[in-house]
Amino acid sequence: MNRLGTTTGLKSVAIIPARIGSEEVHAKVLTDLGGKTVIEHVYDRVVESNAFDDILIAADDNLIIDAAQAFGAGTYLTRGDHICGTDRCAEAAREVFPDADVVVNIQADEPFINPKMIPLVVTPLQNSDEWDMTTLCCLSPEGSNRESPFTVKIVRAPNGRAIYFSRSMIPFPRYEENTSYVQHIGIYGYRMQQLQRFANNGPSALELAEGLEQLRALELEMRIKVEETQLDYPRVSIDTQDDIDRAQKLVAETQRKTGANS
Amino acid sequence: MRVVGVIPARYPSTRMPGKPLAPILGKSMVQRVFEQTSCAQYVDDVYVATDDERIVHAVTSFGGRAVMTSSECASGTDRIAEASASIDGDIFVNVQGDQPFIDPLMIDECVQPMLDDPDLPMSTLIHPIHRPEDLSDPGVVKAVTDLHGNGMYFSRSLIPAPHNDVAHTVYEHVGLYAYRRDFLITLAGLPQTLLERVEGLEQLRVIEHGYRLRCVVTACKDNELSGFSIDTPADVKRGEAMLKERGLE
Numbered sequence: 001m002n003r004l005g006t007t008t009g010l011k012s013v014a015i016i017p018a019r020i021g022s023e024e025v026h027a028k029v030l031t032d033l034g035g036k037t038v039i040e041h042v043y044d045r046v047v048e049s050n051a052f053d054d055i056l057i058a059a060d061d062n063l064i065i066d067a068a069q070a071f072g073a074g075t076y077l078t079r080g081d082h083i084c085g086t087d088r089c090a091e092a093a094r095e096v097f098p099d100a101d102v103v104v105n106i107q108a109d110e111p112f113i114n115p116k117m118i119p120l121v122v123t124p125l126q127n128s129d130e131w132d133m134t135t136l137c138c139l140s141p142e143g144s145n146r147e148s149p150f151t152v153k154i155v156r157a158p159n160g161r162a163i164y165f166s167r168s169m170i171p172f173p174r175y176e177e178n179t180s181y182v183q184h185i186g187i188y189g190y191r192m193q194q195l196q197r198f199a200n201n202g203p204s205a206l207e208l209a210e211g212l213e214q215l216r217a218l219e220l221e222m223r224i225k226v227e228e229t230q231l232d233y234p235r236v237s238i239d240t241q242d243d244i245d246r247a248q249k250l251v252a253e254t255q256r257k258t259g260a261n262s
Numbered sequence: 263m264r265v266v267g268v269i270p271a272r273y274p275s276t277r278m279p280g281k282p283l284a285p286i287l288g289k290s291m292v293q294r295v296f297e298q299t300s301c302a303q304y305v306d307d308v309y310v311a312t313d314d315e316r317i318v319h320a321v322t323s324f325g326g327r328a329v330m331t332s333s334e335c336a337s338g339t340d341r342i343a344e345a346s347a348s349i350d351g352d353i354f355v356n357v358q359g360d361q362p363f364i365d366p367l368m369i370d371e372c373v374q375p376m377l378d379d380p381d382l383p384m385s386t387l388i389h390p391i392h393r394p395e396d397l398s399d400p401g402v403v404k405a406v407t408d409l410h411g412n413g414m415y416f417s418r419s420l421i422p423a424p425h426n427d428v429a430h431t432v433y434e435h436v437g438l439y440a441y442r443r444d445f446l447i448t449l450a451g452l453p454q455t456l457l458e459r460v461e462g463l464e465q466l467r468v469i470e471h472g473y474r475l476r477c478v479v480t481a482c483k484d485n486e487l488s489g490f491s492i493d494t495p496a497d498v499k500r501g502e503a504m505l506k507e508r509g510l511e
Contacts, residue, residue, distance in 0.1 A: 149423060149425060155415060155457055157469070157470045157471070157472060158455065158456070158470060158471075159472070161472065163414065163415050163457070163469060163470070164406060164414050164415035164417075164421065166417075166419070166421050166422065166423050167423035167425055168417070168419040168420050168421055168422075168423040169419050170415070170417050170419050170421065171417065171419075171457050171460040171461045172400055172417050172418035172419040172460075172461050173460055174400065174418055174460065174461050174462040175459060175460060175461075175462050176459060176460050204409065205430055205431075206406055206422045206430075208426065208428045208430070209422040209423075209424060209425065209426070209428050209430040210422045210423050210424075210425050211425040211426045212425075215422075218408065218414055219408045219409050219414070220408070220409060221408055221409070221410065221412070
């Protein structure tokens with residue numbers, strides 16, 4: 001699976017951070033979706049992306065570690081007190097991949113992530129020293145959930161640098177009503193050094209206020225390249241029973257269409 | 263370092279033509295701004311940059327100096343950039359011509375980081391918002407800053423968005439700017455940017471082009487008075503009342 005890595009000589013690894021506790025659903029990443037757990041769906045998509053030298057599941061509980069080992073994933077048991085996925089990734093990367101150059105953080109609760117999207121956060125870090133970090137966005141059409149605080153909006157500089165992420169409507173449309181909004185997709189790539197710097201600094205004021213870990217990076221003056229993609233995927237992140245029901249329906253439909261039983 | 267205060271003052275105004283000359287308790291608005299600016303410790307010189315001879319005349323008759331600039335200037339920044347060509351100075355402070363009660367201390371606060379950090383191109387002021395109604399008012403511009411106090415973004419939306427009931431401060435931007443001479447010329451030549459147009463906020467051009475804009479939290483307590491902007495004859499009445507309430511007439 002060493003496709004991008006070998007061309008540049010940079011070692012790229014993917015880490016899927018997961019935790020057992022969650023406000024609404026306990027062990028949500030182990031929920032069964034058509035015969036596979038949520039986290040195995042995510043893992044399979046990361047494998048399919050063919051973008052990494054190595055892939056790791058970093059979890060705070062042996063229940064997840066055991067499940068991950070059962071489907072053949074590399075694992076690392078982390079501390080239980082991390083306040084965000086990036087801090088968990090930083091610990092795992094430091095311990096397991098001390099020689100990695102690029103670390104990609106893929107959320108464990110998004111089972112339908114499009115594998116073609118994943119390399120988009122790796123390439124800018126391999127091609128240029130200009131960026132400390134990468135993430136993804138898509139243009140959000142009129143009438144989508146842009147006003148919802150759960151839709152995270154981004155404002156970018158003309159060169160694609162992230163200026164700010166917010167749950168508020170940014171930019172505020174004072175003069176041009178037909179502005180298309182830039183919606184964040186929560187996959188991150190980090191240069192190893194910057195990932196460790198992020199974790200060493202602890203949570204920041206804006207991060208805590210908005211509940212958005214990426215704001216810590218901006219407050220530390222990290223340069224985040226926001227790659228835009230037209231690729232789509234069902235945005236189901238497993239947080240509530242409603243999400244699980246939707247996800248199970250989606251998996252059942254896919255299995256019916258393809259006749260596959262994977 | 264030679265610090266120059268420049269007050270952009272246009273004659274035309276849809277709501278209040280000749281606004282800079284409007285008397286406030288008997289003293290014109292432009293003279294009040296001029297005198298407040300002159301009181302700042304760091305300021306070596308003060309100029310009014312205007313597009314109209316009547317304003318030049320008024321300024322020279324109270325003993326101030328004025329420079330004529332083109333009536334084509336799209337913004338206060340453009341007017342100051344044009345004026346700076348004929349003024350000797352290293353740091354230029356843009357003092358809004360419609361804020362007659364600006365506290366001279368604020369001008370010094372704005373200039374301070376420019377003196378401390380010779381690489382800093384531009385600085386401005388912010389202050390904590392206390393009135394809940396200001397949070398949702400798009401007329402009140404909010405600012406978020408990084409750990410070094412550099413402006414990350416300015417918006418008419420509420421930023422940061424309150425998500426987790428974590429106690430935090432929301433800052434309002436105060437439209438007072440200091441620029442290094444070279445950067446003022448650079449800035450006036452930079453193309454307009456998307457976010458600048460959408461939000462209608464000139465300072466976003468600086469951010470979008472990747473320059474540092476230091477935001478100083480002002481220690482000035484009476485923001486209601488010092489930040490008061492006059493746009494209409496009713497504002498003049500309100501401003502006069504505010505001076506009287508404070509025994510400042």
